[in-house]
Amino acid sequence: MPGQHTLDETESQVATRLAGMDLDFEAMAVTANLFRAANAARNQMERTVLAKSNLTWTGFVVLWVAWIWETAETREIASEAGVSKATLSGVLTTLESRGLLERKRGERDGRLVTVELTAAGKKLMKGLFPEFNKAERHVTRGLDRPQLPAIAEALRQITQAARD
């Protein structure tokens, strides 16, 4: 496959090209591979699990959050799904038009909107999530099993550090 570089080739080229600059190469390796890994895993899951239900990644995450919390306010969903409220608004419209969830205007506070899955939405998630989890196991299969919690914890630290 001409014109393709392996990960090793890329990292070696980076080291050569940036040699002599005053950089934190270890931090760079972590973040560069963080984005590569997240991207690769996401693409893999979109193709293998989500595509057959005609769901986008964000659509799935939004459904997942609402499913986990039974009922959720939109600002919670936006925060947990990692999208802006503007984006969420559009995605909710899409999912609502497909009958997977419902918006309800808050009764106590008229500014709020809460989201709840419909029966169809719950059924979809119930069938889909175990498959999604299989894909999660698949993409982590190269890691030492006892190492997993430590990796999850390291990723939590990154999330925390990036929130200010």
Added chain:
Amino acid sequence: MPGQHTLDETESQVATRLAGMDLDFEAMAVTANLFRAANAARNQMERTVLAKSNLTWTGFVVLWVAWIWETAETREIASEAGVSKATLSGVLTTLESRGLLERKRGERDGRLVTVELTAAGKKLMKGLFPEFNKAERHVTRGLDRPQLPAIAEALRQITQAARD
């Protein structure tokens, strides 16, 4: 801040809600936090480093790849940047119109297009990348320094596993 959950609250709710299902919870924790971390880091870097140069994330990554490889074919850039060739085509048009790079039709093979940074593009990257690296150090500051290479390696394994 009402309506916000901490990471701990979320993971505990997930455990409760999915209790009893036959799932790989450790793999789930890794991937869930992988996406959270990547998202948080990306947003942080977009706001703090990229915004002032009016660059999008993808725009920056594309410039970075072309900068590292001096000159690159578009399929290489698409692969390394983790976007489809369709997306790349549009992003290249944007960056080219801003005078940061140039497309050149391949001479030996007329189907190929190679990309090269202009002087302005090189100057931008030379100034921007050290700042970007500072942000990389910032988001990894919560991690034990000697642990960094192991984390980078674990992320490489995930990338690898997700590529089939």
Added chain:
DNA sequence: CGCAGATAGTTTGGTCCCGAACGATCTTGA
């Protein structure tokens, strides 16, 4: 040679994505 198939990049159509501006609703303090 010449044409069938492979390969590269672009275009198209539809969704996602964000910041900023907006209208609606709630809260607070004088």
Added chain:
DNA sequence: TCAAGATCGTTCGGGACCAAACTATCTGCG
């Protein structure tokens, strides 16, 4: 009480994003 400010979700404009269809080019085999 009621106006100023805060907070919520939506809308708007423009870029990113992908799959599929398309054009152009190259390769190889008869």
